[in-house]
Amino acid sequence: MSIRRRFGALVAGSLLAIVGAIAVPGQADAAPPSSAVWGFAYMHDPTPPSGTVMDPSRQWGSWRTAFPLDLATVDHLGPGSYVVRFPHIATRGGVAHVTAVIGTGPAWCQLGKWYPQGTDQLVEVQCFRHGGTPDDTRFAIVFSDRSGPLPLPGGFGYVHADAGGSIINEYNSTGAPNATGYGGGGFYKVLLPGVGPGVGFAGNIQVTAAEPSASRRCKVADTAWSGADIYAYVTCVDGVTSKPADSGFTLTYHRERPVFGEVGPPKRFGYVLSGTFIPSPGTDFNSAGAPNVVTPSGIGQTMVTFTKLGVKETHAEVTAFGGGPDYCSLQDVWHNLGSDGVIRNVICFDDTGTQADNPAFVTFTSRA
Numbered sequence: 001m002s003i004r005r006r007f008g009a010l011v012a013g014s015l016l017a018i019v020g021a022i023a024v025p026g027q028a029d030a031a032p033p034s035s036a037v038w039g040f041a042y043m044h045d046p047t048p049p050s051g052t053v054m055d056p057s058r059q060w061g062s063w064r065t066a067f068p069l070d071l072a073t074v075d076h077l078g079p080g081s082y083v084v085r086f087p088h089i090a091t092r093g094g095v096a097h098v099t100a101v102i103g104t105g106p107a108w109c110q111l112g113k114w115y116p117q118g119t120d121q122l123v124e125v126q127c128f129r130h131g132g133t134p135d136d137t138r139f140a141i142v143f144s145d146r147s148g149p150l151p152l153p154g155g156f157g158y159v160h161a162d163a164g165g166s167i168i169n170e171y172n173s174t175g176a177p178n179a180t181g182y183g184g185g186g187f188y189k190v191l192l193p194g195v196g197p198g199v200g201f202a203g204n205i206q207v208t209a210a211e212p213s214a215s216r217r218c219k220v221a222d223t224a225w226s227g228a229d230i231y232a233y234v235t236c237v238d239g240v241t242s243k244p245a246d247s248g249f250t251l252t253y254h255r256e257r258p259v260f261g262e263v264g265p266p267k268r269f270g271y272v273l274s275g276t277f278i279p280s281p282g283t284d285f286n287s288a289g290a291p292n293v294v295t296p297s298g299i300g301q302t303m304v305t306f307t308k309l310g311v312k313e314t315h316a317e318v319t320a321f322g323g324g325p326d327y328c329s330l331q332d333v334w335h336n337l338g339s340d341g342v343i344r345n346v347i348c349f350d351d352t353g354t355q356a357d358n359p360a361f362v363t364f365t366s367r368a
Contacts, residue, residue: 037062037089037121038144038260040315040365041072042101042333043082046136050075054084058140058333060313060367062262063088080127080134084141090116093169094145095158095250096123097208097259099318100329101138106130106353108217108239108327109139110209111250124212130353132215132240140316140330144252144260146171154256154263155195155203155230160210161188163246173261186236186244187221192253196230202282203255204271204363205232206319209247215239216247217327219320220361235323242325242351256285258365259317268309268366273321274302274346275359283361300355301331301345304362310341312368318346321359325351328360341366 039061041054053071063070063086070087077083092115100109112124127137150156150173157172165182172178174194181189196202201223209216218236225231236247252259258269272292273283279294286292290307297303314336320328331347341364348358 035148036144036146036260036262037091037094038142038262039063039072039086039089039121040140040142040260041084041086042315043074043084043125043139043141044333046138048074048076058313058315060315061086061089076136078134080136082125082127082139084123084125085117086121086123086143088119089121089143089145090119091121091145092116094121094143095160095169095252096141096143096210097206097250097252097317097319098125098139098141099316100127101140101333102329102331102347103138106329106349107135107137108329109137110211110216112210112212114143126212126215128215128239130349132238138333142259142315142317146261149173149175150257150261154254155192155197155228156252156254156257156261157192157195157230158250158252159190159192160248160250161190162248163211168248186246188234188236188249190232190234190251192230192232194228195253195255196225196228197255197282198228200282201225201230201280202285203230203253204259204273204283204285204361206252206259206317206361206363207232207234208250208319209236210250211247214245214247216245217325218247218249219322219327221323237325254363256287259315259363260365266366266368268311268368269364270306270309271361271363272304272306273359274304274362275321275348275357297345298355300348300357302360303345304343304364306341306343306364308339309364309366310336310339311366314341314364314366316341316343316362316364318363319361320348321361326356326358328358334364
């Protein structure tokens with residue numbers, strides 16, 4: 001049975017059981033005022049000297065208002081192993097996402113741990129070539145931590161879950177608690193109450209494996225909705241065998257907001273489901289009101305143009321969508337061309353490391 005069919009059988013056969021066993025954090029006290037720390041960066045050098053400043057043209061964060069000269073840096077700890085330092089945003093919660101920027105050959109990146117050190121936030125990143133061998137690789141990374149409700153427009157929520165599906169930390173823009181369920185063998189269900197549009201699915205989902213001690217890949221296997229409640233089904237595989245395997249993971253849902261949740265600024269952000277070539281309306285959003293253009297450019301390759309969003313410092317993340325062990329990365333770093341943000345390409349691979357067509361959730365933001 002394929003992973004997609006197995007996942008479908010799981011949902012159809014034991015959906016109520018999963019909901020019944022869903023893990024919900026304890027009820028919180030009255031919501032605190034809304035606050036947030038966040039940052040994004042691009043690690044441009046696969047073998048950076050210790051303390052290397054990450055690409056200044058592709059990084060920004062909430063600290064820059066108070067500390068405009070301080071920049072995110074990276075340490076290279078060994079083959080495929082890095083620690084990113086976001087200054088002045090130390091926190092014990094939050095979530096991160098990372099996407100490999102591969103150049104040549106199939107590869108992916110995942111998260112290790114993240115934690116405060118003094119006033120800074122450190123995020124561990126581990127990158128692998130296909131087959132699970134650690135590999136020095138460029139990558140894009142984003143981190144965010146929020147508290148308190150968010151005003152309209154849009155919806156936003158995230159979850160950091162362990163390999164058993166238990167929530168480590170989470171956020172929901174409505175103030176409601178998120179929930180998770182474990183379906184066995186690397187299958188998970190995440191519920192984000194109230195963040196959807198109320199009819200159908202809309203928005204973008206990013207998922208990243210978060211497993212410090214083993215190579216893992218995680219993706220969005222499927223989505224569902226009930227009223228304004230959004231459901232995301234996550235599947236994870238072993239990085240060596242590409243077979244289903246339990247893994248910690250992070251998941252961020254964002255609708256009419258950037259991947260780190262903040263707006264106004266930024267005012268320029270968008271997302272799209274690539275690989276379908278005619279994206280579903282709810283998965284195709286551009287804050288400038290301009291079109292997002294998805295262009296097939298080869299087997300497993302898709303160029304994505306975010307019209308009018310390529311201004312000042314920008315950022316992109318990618319997550320594969322659908323059942324099976326296929327995964328997606330960035331073939332090269334994105335560029336601002338005129339006022340457009342251009343990704344060339346989103347590139348996807350199957351369980352043998354061969355390029356293969358696969359849908360992907362793609363998100364892009366400017367700091368402006």
